[in-house]
Amino acid sequence: NAIGYAEDGIAVTGNQARTTADKLAGLRDVPGFAQTFLVDGAPPAAGHRLRQPALARTLKTLAETGLQSFYSGPIARTHAEFLAAQGSPLRREDFAAYGAETVTPLSLETAQGRLYNMIAPTQGVASLMILGLFDRLGVAQGEGFDHIHGLIEATKRAFLLRNAGLGDPRSMAEPAQDWLRSDRLDRLARQIDPARALPWPHDPKAGDTIWMGAADAEGTVVSFIQSVFWEFGSGLTCPETGVFFQNRGAGFALAPGPNQLAPGRRPFHTLNPALAHLKDGRVMAYGTMGGEGQPQTQSAIFTRHVTYGMDLQAAVTAPRWLLGKTWGAESTTLKLEDRFDPALVDALRQAGHAVELLPAFSDLVGHAGAVVRHASGLIEAASDPRADGAATCY
Known part of the structure; x- marks a missing residue:
């Protein structure tokens, strides 16, 4: 389970080891990154057991209090304060306003x-x-x-x-x-x-x-995709929760058009x-x-x-x-x-x-x-x- 993998650790894959080494210069000094993803200041070797105790604590909290606490509870407050300290415009109200959508494809x-x-x-x-x-x-x-x-x-x-x-x-x-x-x-x-x-x-x-697909005996078929944009997203990793943040906002532009930066908009x-x-x-x-x-x-x-x-x-x-x-x-x-x-x-x-x-x-x-x-x-x-x-x- 997710809590166990975070608490007990996962074996670093060859891809993660290579990517961490390749991107180290740009990520080493990003707040929270080194203490979460490096080993004594260096990229982990393939096969190293990477433990994420802060993330395990966060997952336990979500299991106990419900997933909504990520958006409107203490976790959201911690994240909003961390991001504000790094210069992000995101606030608690932005987390609270989030909601998943069911759409017609x-x-x-x-x-x-x-x-x-x-x-x-x-x-x-x-x-x-x-x-x-x-x-x-x-x-x-x-x-x-x-x-x-x-x-x-x-x-x-x-x-x-x-x-x-x-x-x-x-x-x-x-x-x-x-x-x-x-x-x-x-x-x-x-x-x-x-x-x-x-x-x-x-x-x-x-x-x-990353992409994942699944099918079951009842005929349900799922096509699922998830991303943090760059390899480690923004690199910003909250030390208290172990959560790191994506950087999809890079898809915005200042020029007029469907991707122009504006409140409430979503970029390509x-x-x-x-x-x-x-x-x-x-x-x-x-x-x-x-x-x-x-x-x-x-x-x-x-x-x-x-x-x-x-x-x-x-x-x-x-x-x-x-x-x-x-x-x-x-x-x-x-x-x-x-x-x-x-x-x-x-x-x-x-x-x-x-x-x-x-x-x-x-x-x-x-x-x-x-x-x-x-x-x-x-x-x-x-x-x-x-x-x-x-x-x-x-």
Whole structure:
């Protein structure tokens, strides 16, 4: 259980050890970070037992008094005082005003079934647009030039619209669901050149995330995503509670538009857990971390498994790509893992893509996963060998 893991400790993963070392210079002096995540002032080694006693005490308090105390009780007061001391504008009233929302997701009908994703200010609409545009290209076979080039070009069209107009839904010029109208997708699909790459780059959207999926015997399927934005969020960690704080406010801008900083607004962010009800009765939950790469990885896994029939684990393991910047990357090239067929890489270069090769199983192309529940009740699950995750059944 969570209290036990915080109190007794967890084994530091290789990914956490590497990330802590990579980001140490920027985080070492951030209040609360060192005493929570470092060992004698140094990054923990992989396998080290990392204990978080302050967090364990907080979790015990929540178990005893109820989760609402995080927002309106002593824990909220402690957090508000800590953040105010660090210069944050957040106050107790902001914690008390928070409430989760139940919303109707965005949806799109394709040849494979009805696809779902999250509403603005997430980039869920971009993920759906990519698959909707690709569905219109009529690519008959997977893994060749037409497949990879088609998804990349669909990504560009979706990202151009996303970057120009996506943000707090109360500030957008039109609802994101309208971007998924058939006539609009038809028009955008006709603009895709099947042989040539649209010039790139354009402004990227960053992020860092984890995705989880679950399915049960009763037919419930869940696609879940959570993020603190950067690897350790803001790095600010309250010594009394062991809680560290995200920095999604970095998604705001001062320029007028749907992401302009203003009271009560929510900035654009990259989180978008995906789910599909397929025409053959399967339900598929899938997703990934990776900021700008999330919609791209989703499209790779979905088309490989659903459109072209690749085994679920093989679809997650297969080589992937990333257009533009994302978590941990600086260049805006088309990045391909070096496991792709060299002939395909050459064809993409000849089409005008600025290709950069990545090592096999690179973190830059995301840490993905998927769960599929068949109409018969059979459940499949896949986890990414690039990540610290796992696919389990019990």
